[in-house]
Amino acid sequence: MSAATLLGTLSRTDHPHTMLRRFLALDAVVTGVNGLVYMIDSKPVGNLLGIGSGLLFDLGIFLVLYAAGVGCLAARKQPSALAVKAVIEANVLWAVLSIVAMLAWFSPTTAGAVWIPVQAMTVAGFGVLQFLSLRATTA
Numbered sequence: 001m002s003a004a005t006l007l008g009t010l011s012r013t014d015h016p017h018t019m020l021r022r023f024l025a026l027d028a029v030v031t032g033v034n035g036l037v038y039m040i041d042s043k044p045v046g047n048l049l050g051i052g053s054g055l056l057f058d059l060g061i062f063l064v065l066y067a068a069g070v071g072c073l074a075a076r077k078q079p080s081a082l083a084v085k086a087v088i089e090a091n092v093l094w095a096v097l098s099i100v101a102m103l104a105w106f107s108p109t110t111a112g113a114v115w116i117p118v119q120a121m122t123v124a125g126f127g128v129l130q131f132l133s134l135r136a137t138t139a
Contacts, residue, residue, distance in 0.1 A: 020136075021074045022074075023129045023130050024071075024074035025071065028068075031063050034063055035064035035065075039064065049115055050112040070087055091123045094120070094123050095120040095124035098120035
Protein backbone atom coordinates (compact mmCIF):
# COMPACT_ATOMS: atom_id res chain seq x y z
CA MET A 1 0.00 0.00 0.00
CA SER A 2 1.43 3.38 -0.97
CA ALA A 3 1.61 6.30 1.45
CA ALA A 4 -1.02 8.19 -0.59
CA THR A 5 -3.37 5.21 -0.48
CA LEU A 6 -2.86 4.83 3.26
CA LEU A 7 -3.53 8.54 3.90
CA GLY A 8 -6.58 8.45 1.65
CA THR A 9 -7.95 5.45 3.50
CA LEU A 10 -7.30 7.01 6.92
CA SER A 11 -9.00 10.28 5.97
CA ARG A 12 -12.08 8.60 4.45
CA THR A 13 -14.80 9.17 7.03
CA ASP A 14 -17.84 11.35 7.67
CA HIS A 15 -16.65 12.00 11.21
CA PRO A 16 -13.85 14.59 11.53
CA HIS A 17 -12.98 13.35 15.04
CA THR A 18 -12.39 9.88 13.62
CA MET A 19 -10.01 11.26 11.00
CA LEU A 20 -8.17 13.27 13.66
CA ARG A 21 -7.89 10.23 15.92
CA ARG A 22 -6.56 8.13 13.04
CA PHE A 23 -3.84 10.65 12.21
CA LEU A 24 -2.90 10.91 15.87
CA ALA A 25 -2.74 7.11 16.08
CA LEU A 26 -0.57 6.89 12.94
CA ASP A 27 1.76 9.49 14.45
CA ALA A 28 1.92 7.50 17.70
CA VAL A 29 2.73 4.22 15.93
CA VAL A 30 5.39 5.65 13.62
CA THR A 31 6.97 7.71 16.40
CA GLY A 32 6.88 4.79 18.83
CA VAL A 33 8.52 2.39 16.38
CA ASN A 34 11.17 4.99 15.55
CA GLY A 35 11.83 5.53 19.25
CA LEU A 36 12.11 1.80 19.93
CA VAL A 37 14.62 1.39 17.10
CA TYR A 38 16.66 4.29 18.47
CA MET A 39 16.63 2.72 21.96
CA ILE A 40 17.25 -0.90 21.01
CA ASP A 41 19.83 -0.33 18.25
CA SER A 42 21.26 3.07 19.23
CA LYS A 43 24.87 2.10 18.50
CA PRO A 44 24.49 0.67 14.96
CA VAL A 45 21.82 3.23 13.99
CA GLY A 46 23.95 6.02 15.44
CA ASN A 47 26.93 4.81 13.40
CA LEU A 48 24.77 4.62 10.29
CA LEU A 49 23.41 8.14 10.72
CA GLY A 50 26.51 9.76 12.20
CA ILE A 51 24.77 10.61 15.48
CA GLY A 52 26.09 9.67 18.92
CA SER A 53 24.52 6.51 20.30
CA GLY A 54 23.92 8.10 23.71
CA LEU A 55 21.95 10.96 22.20
CA LEU A 56 20.05 8.55 19.97
CA PHE A 57 19.17 6.36 22.96
CA ASP A 58 17.90 9.39 24.89
CA LEU A 59 15.89 10.55 21.87
CA GLY A 60 14.45 7.04 21.65
CA ILE A 61 13.23 7.20 25.24
CA PHE A 62 11.68 10.61 24.60
CA LEU A 63 9.99 9.42 21.40
CA VAL A 64 8.51 6.32 23.06
CA LEU A 65 7.09 8.42 25.90
CA TYR A 66 5.80 11.04 23.45
CA ALA A 67 4.22 8.32 21.30
CA ALA A 68 2.48 6.89 24.36
CA GLY A 69 1.00 10.31 25.12
CA VAL A 70 -0.14 10.82 21.53
CA GLY A 71 -1.57 7.30 21.52
CA CYS A 72 -3.58 8.06 24.67
CA LEU A 73 -4.88 11.21 23.01
CA ALA A 74 -5.83 9.23 19.89
CA ALA A 75 -7.75 6.76 22.07
CA ARG A 76 -10.14 9.46 23.26
CA LYS A 77 -13.48 9.70 21.49
CA GLN A 78 -13.07 13.47 21.13
CA PRO A 79 -9.46 14.51 21.73
CA SER A 80 -9.02 17.84 23.46
CA ALA A 81 -8.34 20.61 20.94
CA LEU A 82 -5.74 22.12 23.26
CA ALA A 83 -3.89 18.80 23.55
CA VAL A 84 -4.03 18.26 19.79
CA LYS A 85 -2.64 21.77 19.23
CA ALA A 86 0.22 20.89 21.59
CA VAL A 87 0.96 17.77 19.52
CA ILE A 88 0.87 19.81 16.30
CA GLU A 89 3.24 22.40 17.77
CA ALA A 90 5.56 19.68 19.07
CA ASN A 91 5.65 18.08 15.62
CA VAL A 92 6.49 21.38 13.94
CA LEU A 93 9.17 22.09 16.56
CA TRP A 94 10.66 18.61 16.11
CA ALA A 95 10.81 19.05 12.34
CA VAL A 96 12.49 22.45 12.58
CA LEU A 97 14.96 21.37 15.27
CA SER A 98 15.86 18.25 13.28
CA ILE A 99 17.01 20.37 10.36
CA VAL A 100 18.74 22.92 12.59
CA ALA A 101 20.55 20.15 14.48
CA MET A 102 21.64 18.53 11.23
CA LEU A 103 23.05 21.80 9.91
CA ALA A 104 24.44 23.29 13.13
CA TRP A 105 25.46 20.45 15.45
CA PHE A 106 25.57 17.07 13.78
CA SER A 107 28.06 15.75 11.26
CA PRO A 108 25.76 13.20 9.65
CA THR A 109 26.83 10.47 7.31
CA THR A 110 25.22 10.37 3.87
CA ALA A 111 22.50 8.14 5.33
CA GLY A 112 21.96 10.65 8.15
CA ALA A 113 21.84 13.56 5.72
CA VAL A 114 19.01 11.73 3.93
CA TRP A 115 17.23 10.29 7.00
CA ILE A 116 17.07 13.46 9.09
CA PRO A 117 15.20 15.57 6.49
CA VAL A 118 12.94 12.63 5.57
CA GLN A 119 11.89 12.09 9.18
CA ALA A 120 11.53 15.87 9.65
CA MET A 121 9.18 16.06 6.64
CA THR A 122 7.24 13.04 7.94
CA VAL A 123 6.75 14.65 11.34
CA ALA A 124 5.82 17.97 9.73
CA GLY A 125 3.35 16.05 7.56
CA PHE A 126 1.74 14.57 10.66
CA GLY A 127 1.40 18.11 12.00
CA VAL A 128 -0.29 19.31 8.81
CA LEU A 129 -2.68 16.34 8.72
CA GLN A 130 -3.54 16.82 12.38
CA PHE A 131 -4.04 20.57 11.89
CA LEU A 132 -6.40 20.04 8.94
CA SER A 133 -8.27 17.32 10.82
CA LEU A 134 -8.60 19.50 13.91
CA ARG A 135 -9.87 22.36 11.77
CA ALA A 136 -12.48 20.02 10.26
CA THR A 137 -13.74 19.13 13.73
CA THR A 138 -14.52 22.79 14.41
CA ALA A 139 -16.03 23.55 11.00
